[in-house]
Amino acid sequence: MRTISLGFVAASFFVGGCTVCCAIPGPDPRDVLAAEIAEDALIVDTHIDVPYRLRESPEDVSVRTASGDFDHPRALEGGLDVAFMSIYIPASYQETGGARALADSLIDGVEAMAADAPDKFAVVRSVQDVARMRQPGVVMLALGIENGAPVEGDLSALRHFRDRGVRYVTLTHSRDNEISDSSYDDAGTWGGLSDFGLEVVREMNRLGIMVDVSHISDPAFDDVMDVTTVPVIASHSSARAFTPGFERNMSDDMIRRLAENGGVIQINFGSTFLLQRVQDDRQALREALDDSLAARGIEPSSTEADAYADGFEARNPLRLADMTDVADHIDHVVGLVGIDHVGIGSDYDGVGPTLPVGLEDVSRYPNLIAELLRRGYEGDDIRQILGGNTMRVWRAVEAAATE
Structure with missing residues (x-):
């Protein structure tokens, strides 16, 4: 039987001839309510x-x-x-x-x-x-x-x-x-x-x-x-x-x-x-990219620079905010x-x-x-x-x- 209480699901498992009962995390009631509110x-x-x-x-x-x-x-x-x-x-x-x-x-x-x-x-x-x-x-x-x-x-x-x-x-x-x-x-x-x-x-x-x-x-x-x-x-x-x-x-x-x-x-x-932290991080990454392009002698507005920037950004992803x-x-x-x-x-x-x-x-x-x-x-x-x-x-x- 499946019951939900306080975000846990009661579950039974048959192990080595014995029935073992345990509680595993179930859906957060607030997530369930959130889905209902979003729909309504x-x-x-x-x-x-x-x-x-x-x-x-x-x-x-x-x-x-x-x-x-x-x-x-x-x-x-x-x-x-x-x-x-x-x-x-x-x-x-x-x-x-x-x-x-x-x-x-x-x-x-x-x-x-x-x-x-x-x-x-x-x-x-x-x-x-x-x-x-x-x-x-x-x-x-x-x-x-x-x-x-x-x-x-x-x-x-x-x-x-x-x-x-x-x-x-x-x-x-x-x-x-x-x-x-x-x-x-x-x-x-x-x-x-x-x-x-x-x-x-x-x-x-x-x-x-x-x-x-x-x-x-x-x-x-x-x-x-x-x-x-x-x-x-x-x-x-x-x-x-x-x-x-x-x-x-x-x-x-x-x-x-x-x-x-x-x-x-x-x-x-x-x-x-x-x-503000994301703004600061983005500025620091831009400066690091500019320095890296200069060190390699790559013209900033060139196609080569665009390709290099794509790889640089992939290697140095911006730390994002969250919800x-x-x-x-x-x-x-x-x-x-x-x-x-x-x-x-x-x-x-x-x-x-x-x-x-x-x-x-x-x-x-x-x-x-x-x-x-x-x-x-x-x-x-x-x-x-x-x-x-x-x-x-x-x-x-x-x-x-x-x-």
Whole structure:
């Protein structure tokens, strides 16, 4: 007879004419509950970089893929319900042009995913769509533009993308653009938002598009907070308290102001967002690689250097964070501002091989849920983190829209 008690299974074995009874480890009840919550809760991940991944390396994500962090089978295993597809526009398009055309092309790709596998994917454009179209076996795909460059100086472009289903816009990316300064750019072109950027935020409020403050500079964040009339999101950022000096993450003061606005910070899973130690290790490995290339007389930008770097990285793997570090960031936000202002924005397919141990792809959300259970979070609080908080902001932005 099989019984489970306190995580152990009672087992009997026949050895040498005698029956021997022993206890062997059984499933952790919290793991079982985590799987149940993942299946039942609405899980909303606000940043997954599938569209650009498929542009670079086309494959069918309606079936299990050998590469990448997202596909339909793994999404079902993880309980993912709403995956915000990042319409990522590299900063180079700000100089070369073509940002709007690329955005439209990537949106076409997401629509094709749903059209080609309607029993597996569905594009959603509203909170009501999520409620209406949620059904077993279907992963809902929402749209968010990462980098406001496709606006191309024309506010009417926002209406165009709203009509195409875009429900948030990250104002900039790795370099200052016409809308906002970037946290990665030291130029400080506008000292925050440009005058046009202020108009962009107002127009997004009017149209019902969520403003995403990930990637923008600290002064730009303050400008957004000054002008927005609705809650905003940080679709894939983490807490700067764990990475001092890394402006891409949010400071405690910024998180507090975000909460006062009613907004949500969705925690990025990338190891370099989670731990200063990983940033320091990566920098040390880069310097060691440069020294090794120089010692061998290899030109850094050559094909030979690329091949050598692949071997070097294989011999010197980066020590990654793990899922407990993601939970630490959640704990930190909850401790600062309460349970209502934190969510998940994994950056799957966007942070390369730096995902934490235990959260390697979209099948692993239950591991994070189990960790939160171990830390004493109740089911309702976990549901808020997994998607409830993000849906509240989305609903508020829709309700406040005047068009």
